[in-house]
Amino acid sequence: MRKTMKIPRATVTRLSLYYRQLELMEFDGYRTVSSEKLAWLCQVNPAQVRKDLGYFGEFGVRGVGYDVRELQNQIKKILAINREWNLGVVGIGKLGSALLQHRNLLARGFRCVAAFDNDPEKIGQLGPSGIRIRDIEELSRAVKELNIEIGVITTPASAAQYVADVFIEADVNAILNFSPARIQVPDCCMVENIDFTVRLDILAYKLHHEINS
Amino acid sequence: MRKTMKIPRATVTRLSLYYRQLELMEFDGYRTVSSEKLAWLCQVNPAQVRKDLGYFGEFGVRGVGYDVRELQNQIKKILAINREWNLGVVGIGKLGSALLQHRNLLARGFRCVAAFDNDPEKIGQLGPSGIRIRDIEELSRAVKELNIEIGVITTPASAAQYVADVFIEADVNAILNFSPARIQVPDCCMVENIDFTVRLDILAYKLHHEINS
DNA sequence: CATTGTGAACTCATTCACAGCG
DNA sequence: CGCTGTGAATGAGTTCACAATG
Numbered sequence: 001m002r003k004t005m006k007i008p009r010a011t012v013t014r015l016s017l018y019y020r021q022l023e024l025m026e027f028d029g030y031r032t033v034s035s036e037k038l039a040w041l042c043q044v045n046p047a048q049v050r051k052d053l054g055y056f057g058e059f060g061v062r063g064v065g066y067d068v069r070e071l072q073n074q075i076k077k078i079l080a081i082n083r084e085w086n087l088g089v090v091g092i093g094k095l096g097s098a099l100l101q102h103r104n105l106l107a108r109g110f111r112c113v114a115a116f117d118n119d120p121e122k123i124g125q126l127g128p129s130g131i132r133i134r135d136i137e138e139l140s141r142a143v144k145e146l147n148i149e150i151g152v153i154t155t156p157a158s159a160a161q162y163v164a165d166v167f168i169e170a171d172v173n174a175i176l177n178f179s180p181a182r183i184q185v186p187d188c189c190m191v192e193n194i195d196f197t198v199r200l201d202i203l204a205y206k207l208h209h210e211i212n213s
Numbered sequence: 214m215r216k217t218m219k220i221p222r223a224t225v226t227r228l229s230l231y232y233r234q235l236e237l238m239e240f241d242g243y244r245t246v247s248s249e250k251l252a253w254l255c256q257v258n259p260a261q262v263r264k265d266l267g268y269f270g271e272f273g274v275r276g277v278g279y280d281v282r283e284l285q286n287q288i289k290k291i292l293a294i295n296r297e298w299n300l301g302v303v304g305i306g307k308l309g310s311a312l313l314q315h316r317n318l319l320a321r322g323f324r325c326v327a328a329f330d331n332d333p334e335k336i337g338q339l340g341p342s343g344i345r346i347r348d349i350e351e352l353s354r355a356v357k358e359l360n361i362e363i364g365v366i367t368t369p370a371s372a373a374q375y376v377a378d379v380f381i382e383a384d385v386n387a388i389l390n391f392s393p394a395r396i397q398v399p400d401c402c403m404v405e406n407i408d409f410t411v412r413l414d415i416l417a418y419k420l421h422h423e424i425n426s
Numbered sequence: 427c428a429t430t431g432t433g434a435a436c437t438c439a440t441t442c443a444c445a446g447c448g
Numbered sequence: 449c450g451c452t453g454t455g456a457a458t459g460a461g462t463t464c465a466c467a468a469t470g
Contacts, residue, residue: 010439013415019414054454062446064450079418102307110413150413184256196312196315197318198230199407200323201225201292204294207362224461258464259463260432271431275428275469276427276429277470278428427469431467435464435465439458439461441458443454
């Protein structure tokens, strides 16, 4: 199956969830897990788990289930998180600072190797993780020197498009955008938006309409 | 159409995007907007915009488009963001602090009215927005006193389920979960997860597989 | 006559159901 | 016998295409 098959985006998202549950299960001493149990932990359908994995190979043993450690390694390879990725963070306010010193990111191989801002007060200072805050003007050079592959935008909305343009100009074509602005990028560049207020709007809507799903 | 129709979750998400673009357009002085223009700004299909709005009523004028201000008000009502919502934030680390003083939240009517932690060093101190940090033990009482309707979890993963249980016990049935843990809640409670590493995993996957969509 | 509103067609994702296998 | 792997069936969401209309 795993040939020229197109993978649903939702599948990739779920693989990340499976991976995290497997980490927890390994920590708890489990050696094997069934699709049913993994599905329960991730709050999805067991057939979904099997189908998701089926896109990439046959990792289970019939009658037994999946080897916890083995499946972890396979998903790691699939998601390409069996290596480190260098991030550059632009906008060193509270949120940017939080990311710079965020334990989970580093533990998962996402290293914030550079921090940028445009505030002269901040430039040259040491950020929370002991990293030097650079002028945004240096971004293009830093991308090359430090091999930054993923750009993180934690600026106000008004600056987001400009920062995105600088990233693209510097040949960074993956962006994690925490600003509420919807940035426009060329096809070569991929963007993931993390927008707090959208999620709160959804909760407000559901509370008001008394829905749960 | 707008009767007992089931609304796709994605529609609600997009309404939030439309709303933000409309805010920007009003600021820029636009009086009307077509589904085509709004769609372009939000990077969706024009028919999608019309269909999304169609679930809730007829807000446009054929041959003209939508009145920017009027549509804003309509979406505000639909999303139930034409009022204030009180949030309680648990886990006052870097991320929790960032949320407490986050301008956008307050501007949109999401007020962080209470902050909680379990660290004796922090309890009693004033958080970044000048709010007193309370003992997590006080949560149940504070929920009633301050009318907290949405719980925000910014603790480490290990504490997330406990905090969720406390929220549910206190009758808060909307939770915004920033921890990477997948929390289990009863049906009456709705959860939105905001998980940085999942999004980074997706970017890593796409970079590795050179996909863009 | 430009643009909405919407049934119908289509595409994509999830779930079922069972054959296949250790 | 139990659980995986997967084609087929179902369901959900998106896009098309055009009639309706200010």
